[in-house]
Amino acid sequence: MSIRNHGLGGRLPLAERAALSERRQRLFDRMAETVAPWAEHHGFVSRTEDGRFIGPFNPALLTPVIAGRFLDFQAAEEENTSLTARVRQVVILTVGAVWRSAYELYAHSAAARTTGLSQEAVEALATGDMPGELSASERTAWRFTRGLMAERRVEQPVYDEARTAFGTEGVADMVLLIGAYQTVCGLLNTFEIPVPETSHGD
Template identity: 30%
Template sequence: MRLKLLSPGEMSAEQKETYDESIAGKRGAAPAPMMAWLNSPQMARHATRLGEQLRFNTMFPAKLSEIAILVTARHWTSHYEWYAHKRLALEGGIDPRVIDDIRDRRTPVFDDPRARMIYDLARSLHEGHGVSKPLYDEAVQVLTERGIVEVIGLCGYYTMVSMTLNTFEFGLPDGEISDLA
């Protein structure tokens, strides 16, 4: 870890207010990257609010949102993000073979066309830096424009999370080994 993470007793009033707001939210705990973001308390506040919105209040159930998050974690080889969201993906009902395929950079087989579209959009956003017209048109039909916006939000937010975790070298919990090479 490159950064000393503050305990609540070491935080400024503004940092503590942001921290307290975060633990009072739907997560019930401060997300790991927020502990780094507290160096910029207002950024931490807004980023954490956005993260809560994207995790819990999109049109997608967790099973679908986690696909975009895992594709993002894999794209950035974010070991901590992968570790955290692999568990959430399994709890949300994603087939372990889909998770393994994303980890190994193979295209998974999906039984839900929405899942496949989220995967295709996330890959295109990360690898192609955008979305082709045919993929966009198909995504509008499968996910709606709101769905496209929310997949972009998930990929963008979790890119920031991955960059934070990677930059400050957040480690896995003791005894855990990364699945990512």
């Protein structure tokens, strides 16, 4: 499978490592060691065949210090959250659906499938719907995220439901996860970063 490179940076050119400052090269190398294998494991493309980053990882190179700390935050969230992998992906896809963020939905549709969510459920989440196959706690996570994203508030019954399902710590974990992926979607939408087109063969 090969990637058609045209326009993958959206409003930005795709950065080549050799042209980057030393600080940006350090972030590039860190992402090559961490982000790229993570993406490959979850079944989505994060780099071109010549090694340049696509998705939110290319604009991350514009602000290497802040982006590096943001990667630290994301790693801390994923490693220490009280939420299950499926709940996390329900939340992330719900954020992506509200933002209509193409690359985010592409990447985390793939990641969500690795948690056991069906293709039908993933497609429903990506279009903003709540799939019938979700567990009670996953439906709660969807309602909580959708409410906070769409209405900028969480109604008391939804909050109470979330606190019962996840505890107060879990509610805080969801809010931090939502915030992280709003940042990612903001980068993607600002720079109009598309989904990579792939072709088989070559």
